[in-house]
Amino acid sequence: MTSEARVVRKKSPATLVSLFIVSAAITAVLGAFGSIVFPFLAPISSFYPGVAFQVAFGVWFGLIGAIAGGWLGPFIGIILTGTSAPIAAAVAVGDFFQAFIPMLAFRAGRFDPRLKTSKDWVGHIVFNVILAQAVGATIGTGSLAAGGVFPWDVFPIAWLGWFVSNIVVVGVITTILFKVFSDYLMKTALYVEGYI
């Protein structure tokens, strides 16, 4: 984070629980929306807007955002598209890493989500856009292949579908969300500066 003085308000349990509920609900709806409207190989979609919010929630809301927006929301969203709970849970682990890696990288690397310096941009592109999506795609598509949704022979096609669509979505939408909301959020009690 930058050295600018900011008012950091203490978060109540009610605030944290509300953040958790809303983060999970948004990513669940967007996950189901992406799978139904832009199907590729459900629950993998050709355009998955939820991932942009997963990354942003992980960076803004810490572990709460990573768990609620990264795992629980996608888990519920995948179930809503008709996939079984055990496979949904495994696929959602891939989604979790798509939020957890950005959360970890931005705190450990002290990158600013307002993307003010070139260091912040490099951190965003390397960790949020590329690394997190590569890990998520590997775990997510691997879980679907292990669950028998498609044979292992087509794993590379599914992996590429997941990875490419996500890096485009995160590269465009998350970047705009960071530029528009980070400054405002960092002045409110909703922003989580540490891990929790």
Add this chain to the structure above:
Amino acid sequence: MAYVISDILKGLILYTPRQSFFYRLHPAVKLLLVLIMSISILITPSHTLAIFNLAIVISMVAVARTPAKALRLYTLVIGWMLFISFILYSFFTPVRSGPVVTTIGPLVVGLKNLLDWLLVALKFFAVSYLTALWLVTTKHRDLAVGLKTLKMPYVVSFVMASILRNLAVVSVDLFTIIDAQSSRGLDFKKGNLIARLAKFVRVGIPLIYVSLKRTEEMSNAIAARGFSMRGKKTNYYQIPMKTKDYAFIVFMVTHLVIMVAAALRLFDPTLASYGFPQLIAST
């Protein structure tokens, strides 16, 4: 377009009141049903048992008087997924064993690949209808009671019930914003992928704004009601377990044991050696 999708999402997640045996089951039992039977259906090793499982689930769906609308929607979603899966299994998976069904140019379709896909399709239809059955027969507040009965901490049951309740709210917000932007002339169908993504930002930004506002309102509301994560909670709304609930648990566990035994080959999973007709040629 937005209206149709909104209808799909709302249809998928809404409790629909009806009168049937299944609606009166304890919510904890219905939750266990989705978890336990999903696992036992997924580990089913043969087509014969998978057909039995699908028949059991369809019987439950019929007895429960599950609304046809929910089933139609789930059939549409899972049908599309299985269609793509069929193409991948049929045309993009090398034929390693078994006879070849047909050859289309460079693409070779093997019988074993088709049978593998059929097994996946039978399992996924069964699990999908099971999920539909649970979602349309369980109220959000009953889910909280179910989780509490399963000894989940209060905060977990509260959060899960609240998330499910908020799904419909967020869904309505999303499609209200899409409709509002469309009425201002924003066409989501025009432009290349990047242009469409940039247009989606015009949906994402209001959605986040509305959601952050709601987070603050919800936070104030639950704080005003004295919310705390610790301490013993009392609840005036309770649902007692009845004999039929225990009977259903016995049925689920028995089903799981049979499927585990079949998966471990403790008996012939094709049931051919017990005189059952071979519905599908041996894979």
